[in-house]
Amino acid sequence: MPFIAVVDDEEPIRKALKRLLRAAGLDAEGYASGQAFLEGAATRRPDCVLLDLHMPSMSGQQLLAQIRKMAGRPPVVVITAHDTPETREQCLAAGAAAYLRKPLDDRMLLNAISAALSKSAVPGRR
Amino acid sequence: MAALLLMPARTWWVLLAAALPAHLLAELQSGVPLAMVLGWYVSNCSEALIGAALMRAFVPGPLRLDSFHSAGVFLLCGALAAPLASSFLDAALVKLIGWGQGDYLELVRMRFFANVLAELTIVPLIVSWVALGWRAWRSQPLVRHAEAVVVLLGVLGASLVAFDVPLFDANMAPALFYAPLPFLLWAAVRLGTAGTTTALAIMVVVTIWGAVHGLGPFSGGTPQDTAREMQLFLIVVSIPLLLLAVVLDERARTEREAHDQRLQLTHLSRVAMLGEMSGGLAHELNQPLTAILSNAQAAQTFIANKAIDDAELLEILRDIVGAEQRAAEVISRLRALFKSGETHMQRLDANELIREVMTLAHGDLVTRGIQAELRLAPILPPVKGDRIQLEQVMLNLIMNAAEAMTGPASSERMLTVSSIAVDGRAYLSFADRGPGFLPEMHEKLFEPYYTTKAQGLGLGLSISRSIILAHGGRMWGVSSPGRGATFHIALPTI
Numbered sequence: 001m002p003f004i005a006v007v008d009d010e011e012p013i014r015k016a017l018k019r020l021l022r023a024a025g026l027d028a029e030g031y032a033s034g035q036a037f038l039e040g041a042a043t044r045r046p047d048c049v050l051l052d053l054h055m056p057s058m059s060g061q062q063l064l065a066q067i068r069k070m071a072g073r074p075p076v077v078v079i080t081a082h083d084t085p086e087t088r089e090q091c092l093a094a095g096a097a098a099y100l101r102k103p104l105d106d107r108m109l110l111n112a113i114s115a116a117l118s119k120s121a122v123p124g125r126r
Numbered sequence: 127m128a129a130l131l132l133m134p135a136r137t138w139w140v141l142l143a144a145a146l147p148a149h150l151l152a153e154l155q156s157g158v159p160l161a162m163v164l165g166w167y168v169s170n171c172s173e174a175l176i177g178a179a180l181m182r183a184f185v186p187g188p189l190r191l192d193s194f195h196s197a198g199v200f201l202l203c204g205a206l207a208a209p210l211a212s213s214f215l216d217a218a219l220v221k222l223i224g225w226g227q228g229d230y231l232e233l234v235r236m237r238f239f240a241n242v243l244a245e246l247t248i249v250p251l252i253v254s255w256v257a258l259g260w261r262a263w264r265s266q267p268l269v270r271h272a273e274a275v276v277v278l279l280g281v282l283g284a285s286l287v288a289f290d291v292p293l294f295d296a297n298m299a300p301a302l303f304y305a306p307l308p309f310l311l312w313a314a315v316r317l318g319t320a321g322t323t324t325a326l327a328i329m330v331v332v333t334i335w336g337a338v339h340g341l342g343p344f345s346g347g348t349p350q351d352t353a354r355e356m357q358l359f360l361i362v363v364s365i366p367l368l369l370l371a372v373v374l375d376e377r378a379r380t381e382r383e384a385h386d387q388r389l390q391l392t393h394l395s396r397v398a399m400l401g402e403m404s405g406g407l408a409h410e411l412n413q414p415l416t417a418i419l420s421n422a423q424a425a426q427t428f429i430a431n432k433a434i435d436d437a438e439l440l441e442i443l444r445d446i447v448g449a450e451q452r453a454a455e456v457i458s459r460l461r462a463l464f465k466s467g468e469t470h471m472q473r474l475d476a477n478e479l480i481r482e483v484m485t486l487a488h489g490d491l492v493t494r495g496i497q498a499e500l501r502l503a504p505i506l507p508p509v510k511g512d513r514i515q516l517e518q519v520m521l522n523l524i525m526n527a528a529e530a531m532t533g534p535a536s537s538e539r540m541l542t543v544s545s546i547a548v549d550g551r552a553y554l555s556f557a558d559r560g561p562g563f564l565p566e567m568h569e570k571l572f573e574p575y576y577t578t579k580a581q582g583l584g585l586g587l588s589i590s591r592s593i594i595l596a597h598g599g600r601m602w603g604v605s606s607p608g609r610g611a612t613f614h615i616a617l618p619t620i
Contacts, residue, residue, distance in 0.1 A: 010413055012449055016420035019442065023427035054409065054492040057537065081412035082405055082493040102416040106423040 002117055003027045005046035007037045007063065008079075009055040017050060017104075024110050034058030038066065046074050048097075048116050050109075053080040053087065061090065068095045075116035079104060127204060127245060128252035130178035131189040138178065142171050158225070165219035169212050173241060177208030190257040191250055191319050192379065197372040201365060204249055209241035236350065239357040246364045247330045251323040258320040274317055280309035281325040285332035289342035302343055303359065310363070314371040318378075322371035326364050333360060392593065393466035395585045396518045399525060400463060406490025410456050413489075417449035459486055462514055463521075469512045469596075473620065476509050476516075476552050477502045477545055483520045484543065487528070491541065494528050501544040507619035509552050511597045516617075519590040519601075523556040523613045526586065530560025530611065551599075552619050557612040562605035571603060 004026050006017045014030035021028040029044070031037035033055060049067060053060035060078060067076055075097040080087065083101040091099050097116035100109060129141050146167060153163040180203035181189055185196050217233035228236075288305040306329050313325040336342035337356045344356040400407070425442045428434035459482060484498060491498050509516075524541065531539040542557040563571065570576050572591050577584030594601040598618050605611035 010417075012417040012445060012452075013413060013420075015445060016417045016424065016449075019424035020420045020427075023424040023431070023433070054495070056492070056495075056497045059495050081416065082409040082489070084405075102412045103419040104416060106420070106427070 001027045002047040004048050004050055004113065005037060006030045006050045008052035009033060020106055034063035045072055048113050049074050049076045051076050051078050053078060054082060064091065064094050064096060075120040077112050077116055127174040127177045128249045130174055131181060131253060132256055135182060162223045162225040165223055169216035169219055172215055173208045173212030176211050177204040180207060189253055191254050191372050192257065193376050194373050197369055205242055205245045209238055209245055213237040213241060239354060243357045243360055246361060247327050250368055251327050254319040254323045274321055277309055277313050277317060278325060278328060281306050281328050284309055285329045289333040289336035292341055310367050314367050315374060318375050319371045322367055326367060330360050392589055395589045396463055399522060399586065402525065403490050406493055409493050410489030411453055414449035414453040418446050421446050463517065471510055471512055473508045474511050474513055476554055477506050479516055479520060480543055480545060483517050483524060487521060487524045491528060496528055496531055496539040496541055498541045501542060503545045503547055506545055506547050506552055509617040510620050515593045519593050522586040522590045527556055527558035530558045533561060547619060550619055551616045554615045555612050557610060559610040562607045562609055562611045564607055568603055
């Protein structure tokens with residue numbers, strides 16, 4: 001069962017997304033900040049990261065850059081409630097597998113995760 | 127003349143024609159010959175027409191005695207030129223028909239003063255009451271009606287004492303003239319033009335009644351002398367009082383308009399600020415919407431797969447309700463801020479206002495990567511103010527602080543909002559870590575249309591300061607360049 005990390009500073013969002021992923025048969029864990037995620041990832045590496053862009057102290061974009069340097073480079077699906085064309089471009093250029101705008105439609109989200117997981121499984125893409 | 131002044135010129139012939147039957151009926155009953163009745167009809171119509179046409183030329187549209195200009199035009203055209211011109215015609219007709227006595231110029235003089243007084247009394251009374259309107263009069267508070275009754279009864283009483291009692295001491299006469307004056311001045315200052323013209327009309331009627339019945343100071347001489355003295359007295363009293371009432375009305379209206387414009391500008395500035403916050407506000411609404419949608423879709427899948435128990439379903443529903451309440455709260459605060467309206471002073475908790483505006487600004491701060499810290503006094507005495515206007519000031523300071531912190535690294539972007547109560551005042555502070563400003567720029571920041579933002583109107587701080595001043599408070603900024611800026615608000619506590 002693929003393990004998805006949900007990184008979002010807002011608890012109600014983490015809770016709702018974890019439920020959604022669990023309902024789709026995925027294993028999910030929530031992290032309230034970039035630091036919390038990096039600590040958690042050291043013990044259990046996620047197969048995919050669902051990453052909110054706007055978080056205090058370490059922003060989603062800063063964390064994305066760090067994840068891209070991590071061993072195994074898990075694919076990152078960026079989610080944001082404040083969408084701008086520039087941010088979208090920057091995230092995709094920084095290596096995000098997908099960029100989705102909140103509120104998230106479940107099919108679109110699961111398709112993006114599934115596509116990210118299958119891409120990351122292709123040798124040489126990591 | 128009053129009817130003509132209120133109606134379009136194309137309808138004047140109808141009004142003049144309609145006056146003929148009434149004129150005939152009234153005068154013929156008094157035994158006046160038909161030729162004289164028709165002669166007076168012609169001279170009266172000419173007076174009304176001359177006055178109305180002259181006034182329409184200087185003041186287009188229906189006359190409203192609502193400015194010094196329109197009152198001046200009325201006095202010169204309606205109360206002076208028209209009676210003067212028609213008095214010559216009137217006297218000529220009288221001499222021609224042979225109905226009146228005295229020489230021609232004596233007849234002109236008598237008719238002139240009588241007509242001036244009639245125009246001064248009747249025309250402003252009708253015009254000002256029509257301009258005021260039944261609804262505006264009805265909508266006045268009860269206490270205002272009570273005041274009007276007291277003033278008008280005062281004018282009536284003082285006029286009766288002054289002009290309708292037998293004159294027992296001739297030396298008292300000059301003093302008696304002043305008896306109605308306090309009430310007339312009261313009417314001019316407090317009751318507007320309509321109230322003043324009513325008060326004047328009461329005094330005129332009472333004075334004429336006294337003179338006709340040989341009572342009061344206007345008695346004892348020949349009818350012509352008595353009439354002339356009384357008319358001159360009433361004319362001299364009426365003109366300054368009418369002008370005073372109109373000027374005070376005009377000033378009050380100008381102040382009201384300035385007040386309305388200030389409110390509109392404050393509202394427009396608030397709406398512009400909310401427009402600038404639209405990205406952050408969208409974030410603030412999208413967050414709960416995400417929670418609602420994801421929870422609902424998760425529940426749908428769980429139910430379809432029969433993989434959920436009642437307890438978990440209940441928890442999901444509870445979370446949905448919680449998120450909906452959060453979105454509703456944002457929308458309700460936004461609605462309140464978007465609304466325009468009168469200032470509504472009430473008892474407020476400044477800490478609560480800070481928390482409320484921080485909720486609205488949260489999205490904007492988050493998307494700019496700014497951390498916010500609240501250092502609120504545990505006990506803060508309430509302040510008296512307009513909730514929306516004070517929230518506008520706070521939002522303005524928060525948005526300025528956020529704008530100022532686009533330069534520093536995101537880890538240093540910190541907004542600190544504090545409150546403290548000292549010596550009967552609540553001090554609220556908004557500190558940023560932006561570039562700050564030079565001390566000599568301090569006053570410039572509060573000037574209208576001064577802005578350092580690329581797309582700012584430059585009205586935010588100027589309007590904010592005027593709001594705080596109107597609340598009896600103070601607003602200022604402190605900064606050392608390179609070390610951020612702190613804007614302070616001091617409000618009196620209650």
